[in-house]
Amino acid sequence: MDNMSLVKKLPPMLSGSELEQALTILPEYDPAIVEENEAMRLIALTDIYKVFVPNQMSREIYSKLYLALLRSLQKKEGKLRVKQGIANHQAIMQHEHNGILGGSDSFTIIGASGIGKSSSISRAVQLLTKEPVIEIDKPYGKILPCVLVQCPFDSSVKGLLLEIIRVVDEQLGSSYYPKATSARATTDMLIGTVSQICLNHIGILIVDEIQNVAISKNGRNLLGALLQLINCSGISICMVGTPECTEFFTQAMQLARRSLGLQYEAMDYGAEFEKLCHTLFQYQYVKNPAELDDATVRWLYEHSSNGNVSSVVTLLHDAQELAILEGSEVLSLETLNAAYKSRMKMLHSYIAPSKKPQTSRQKKSAFVPCADQEIQEVVSISIAALVQQAKNEGRAVTDFLKSYITVEEVGI
Numbered sequence: 001m002d003n004m005s006l007v008k009k010l011p012p013m014l015s016g017s018e019l020e021q022a023l024t025i026l027p028e029y030d031p032a033i034v035e036e037n038e039a040m041r042l043i044a045l046t047d048i049y050k051v052f053v054p055n056q057m058s059r060e061i062y063s064k065l066y067l068a069l070l071r072s073l074q075k076k077e078g079k080l081r082v083k084q085g086i087a088n089h090q091a092i093m094q095h096e097h098n099g100i101l102g103g104s105d106s107f108t109i110i111g112a113s114g115i116g117k118s119s120s121i122s123r124a125v126q127l128l129t130k131e132p133v134i135e136i137d138k139p140y141g142k143i144l145p146c147v148l149v150q151c152p153f154d155s156s157v158k159g160l161l162l163e164i165i166r167v168v169d170e171q172l173g174s175s176y177y178p179k180a181t182s183a184r185a186t187t188d189m190l191i192g193t194v195s196q197i198c199l200n201h202i203g204i205l206i207v208d209e210i211q212n213v214a215i216s217k218n219g220r221n222l223l224g225a226l227l228q229l230i231n232c233s234g235i236s237i238c239m240v241g242t243p244e245c246t247e248f249f250t251q252a253m254q255l256a257r258r259s260l261g262l263q264y265e266a267m268d269y270g271a272e273f274e275k276l277c278h279t280l281f282q283y284q285y286v287k288n289p290a291e292l293d294d295a296t297v298r299w300l301y302e303h304s305s306n307g308n309v310s311s312v313v314t315l316l317h318d319a320q321e322l323a324i325l326e327g328s329e330v331l332s333l334e335t336l337n338a339a340y341k342s343r344m345k346m347l348h349s350y351i352a353p354s355k356k357p358q359t360s361r362q363k364k365s366a367f368v369p370c371a372d373q374e375i376q377e378v379v380s381i382s383i384a385a386l387v388q389q390a391k392n393e394g395r396a397v398t399d400f401l402k403s404y405i406t407v408e409e410v411g412i
Contacts, residue, residue, distance in 0.1 A: 006134065006136060007073055009134045014127070024052060024053065025050060033285055034289075040381060041324055046317075048317050049317065051283065052278060053275060055116075055276075057115070057120055057412060061117070062127065063314065064109075065124045068204050069203045069204045069236060071105050073143075073203055105237075106264070107238060107260060108245075108261035109262045109263075109264075110243055110245070110264070112264075112266065114311060115236065115308060116310070118208070118240070128145050141201070142172055144201055147168065147203075147206065149163045149207055150207070151207050151209045151241075152212065154218060155216035155217075156218060157218045158187055161187075162177070162190070164194050164205070165197060167178050172258050195229055199233045202235050204237070204238060205236070206241065207226070209241060210245055211243075211245040214247070226239070241391060246263075266304075266309075276309065277292060278292055285320055288329050288330045289331070290330055299336065300312055300315060300336070314329070314344070319338070322335055322343075
């Protein structure tokens with residue numbers, strides 16, 4: 001097999017503005033939608049979940065996956081590949097065998113839920129698989145550039161191996177799965193079978209939800225099986241999960257060395273977060289579209305676990321949904337706060353909005369919350385942002401604040 005012909009079948013590697021444009025997803029938006037009835041606008045509102053604004057994380061993930069796929073394809077040729085195929089057959093027959101090709105590449109992508117890592121991986125895979133199946137000659141074969149599976153909740157080795165076989169069958173129309181299940185194969189036999197399938201048909205294997213290994217007694221066995229797959233197939237394996245698995249990987253040198261990779265947190269408050277907010281704010285379906293100001297950007301950052309992309313999108317969607325259903329028909333700090341309090345209660349313990357100390361001198365009227373619960377609500381709202389919103393709408397600051405807290409004027 002000519003590995004250069006394989007590499008040539010990959011789409012060109014993108015970078016810079018070309019990559020930025022390719023990664024971006026902006027659903028079509030017609031401003032006239034605001035004149036439609038409630039049902040039409042609520043349906044159209046779901047388009048906000050389709051928006052994808054690339055950032056540093058998504059660009060890095062694309063590059064990492066592209067290069068890992070490249071290295072994997074380069075190993076699918078020559079005498080070593082043939083020898084590895086013979087060794088895998090010995091494993092299937094339960095004879096002694098060794099890994100010959102060695103690992104092409106294995107790495108992790110670790111990050112908290114909701115920061116956009118899964119969406120970034122999905123976009124990268126879409127760009128890498130414009131040709132979903134690579135067909136080769138001499139000998140004839142089919143290769144799937146990327147195969148994505150989920151780590152079983154109980155970290156079952158057999159469960160993962162059979163899922164890999166099932167996905168390959170589904171995408172290639174092959175019949176490996178019935179043979180693997182009817183033969184009552186042992187785990188070692190399945191590893192040999194899957195190693196051979198990976199060698200022949202898979203470029204890069206992406207295993208999502210890898211944090212399950214940290215909470216299961218089978219976790220170490222499953223990772224051992226993955227390492228054996230790497231050594232006996234030459235493919236690249238990417239393990240994707242949340243920070244819960246980091247400590248598990250670092251417990252053993254072999255696992256730590258094999259799991260070096262990319263690690264991410266929520267977005268910093270800066271240009272990329274502002275770009276995300278400005279892009280999402282273009283998708284307004286209320287009858288009175290609003291302009292995005294700095295106070296609202298700050299509020300969104302503080303109420304989204306400091307830049308959690310999923311939370312930002314949910315807030316903007318749910319605030320508009322409430323505004324449409326309740327008739328206020330405006331996307332404002334008031335409707336955003338209503339969505340935060342009513343739709344995201346379960347996340348409040350994870351989201352701690354920061355509150356800057358007030359340095360300005362007190363005026364003759366002081367605002368005194370009358371209950372501890374109201375004090376907590378004030379903390380969850382940026383006072384500066386509310387004041388700015390009141391000014392933007394031409395409303396009296398005192399009256400506007402009364403919609404959030406009980407205000408009592410105290411003579412000084």
